[in-house]
Amino acid sequence: MAAEDAAKTPPGHRSGYVAIVGRPNVGKSTLLNRLLGQKIAIVSPKPQTTRNRIAGIRTTDSSQTIFLDTPGIHRARSLINRRMVDVALNTLGEVDGILWLVDAREGLRKDDEEIADRLKPLGAPVIVLLNKIDLVAKGKLLPVMQRLAELLPEREIIPITALKGDGVDLALDRIEKLLPEGPRYYTEGEITDQTERFLAAEIVREKVFLRTREEIPYGTAVTIDxxxxKTEKNLVVVKATIHVERETHKPILIGKRGAMLKEIGTQAREELEKILACKVFLELFIRVDPGWTQDPNALNELGL
Ligand SMILES: Nc1nc2c(ncn2[C@@H]2O[C@H](COP(=O)(O)OP(=O)(O)OP(=O)(O)O)[C@@H](O)[C@H]2O)c(=O)[nH]1
Ligand SMILES: [Mg+2]
Known part of the structure; x- marks a missing residue:
């Protein structure tokens, strides 16, 4: 941190790290984007969308919270999924507070019970966020809240809609109170620790997740070549490779006369242009990397 920022830290300023954890698909990344008022984490209706820990920084006059979005915690069998779960579990030990998200529509599952057991002995305070309440009749929330109170007694439970923002201001108020006194770690304009390269790869991956089905998205990774x-032209040139796990996935991803790949490229480019606030030239390549999801070296290269 620059010295002048430290000097600017007002008295009584609070700061710290807050993990966002929960089962896959409960809305963790949607919540992160909502907390920041800006999309920095990719979101899809499919579970296991997030693969890495993603920091989002929220700075106010009186506090700075570094939210850590994590992959969904579940009983994972494959190597890639085990690595993803480890990313989430390792985050728990390093934070000042934890937001545990549960899906009100789906209710509590075995994986939620196991997460509660992991959270119980931790030192960091936990706030339980009951998400997607827009999808549930009010009368159905009470039994879920009662069960949550049994699983993790004496923690505040806040019903929210990450997608639309209901309950999020209340959650933010409680989160700020969890934070210890401390300085700003990041300057005011910084919103994430991700590089633009990583973000570009993630946006392409999101479009693949949104467009493809069954095992295809799970066998896909994106790297930036x-x-x-090109500052003088207000342009960014991005060349990205979509790695697929099987030879048979390649024609599916390309689509009829290239239609699928073209659509993925167009959607990703349009979104990147918004995020980067410039023109983007995006070129996509597909490479078959047999069995990469089970290869420790391939996973290491992807930061997993
Ligand atoms: N109706 C409704 N849908 C929501 C809400 N929050 C999230 N969703 C949807 O739930 C789906 C999963 O959201 P994500 O934010 O990707 O969930 P996640 O927990 O990050 O999932 P993983 O990264 O796969 O673990 C998406 O289709 C979201 O639009 C909500 O409050 N209401
Ligand atoms: Mg996610």
């Missing part, structure tokens, strides 16, 4: 800023 080139990311060149």
């Amino acid at each position: 080139e990311f060149t800023e």
